[in-house]
Amino acid sequence: MTRQPLKPFLKWAGGKRWLFKSGQFSLPSFTGRYIEPFLGGGAVFFENRPENAILSDCNGRLIELFVVIRDNLQPFEALMQRHANDHSNEYYYELRSKQLRTPTARAAQFLYLNRTCWNGLYRENLSVRSKKS
Known part of the structure; x- marks a missing residue:
């Protein structure tokens, strides 16, 4: 099949x-x-x-997202639901500015920003990646 x-x-x-x-x-x-x-x-x-x-x-946050979805789906889904409920322009910029500590929180942040950013395509430049490392 x-x-x-x-x-x-x-x-x-x-x-x-x-x-x-x-x-x-x-x-x-x-x-x-x-x-x-x-x-x-x-x-x-x-x-x-x-x-x-x-x-x-080579994007560690991307790989972290896939690993969290594979290994920790339910807490990830709960965070994504919270992001959906709280979504607004202000919330987007507030969440974008945060440096989150747990892999699940970072993965949910990454996907939320990817799906809600301008023109539907979230990108990070090297200065953003190095600040978050």
Whole structure:
């Protein structure tokens, strides 16, 4: 039975979701382990849903988000619901300015900012990443 592709939950600069939608890209059939060195929003991974995969990216907050969703989903969902309930322009800027301590709180902050930012594409520059490290 063929598994259905999943839609990525992140919008990501350089995302490949459109390539699959347009039919311009597909992976050949393969066996073994799928290795994704540039995960981003995960469009290739979610489209193909390989059973054995190694996912990586140089953005530590991005990887932290995927790990929290995998390992700590219920507390993460509760925080996302709170962000949705409190959403406003003021709340967005207040949350964006915070440096949160726990992986779950940082992951929820990261996804909230990704999904609610201007033009739907949240980005971090190197100065933001180095301040948060």
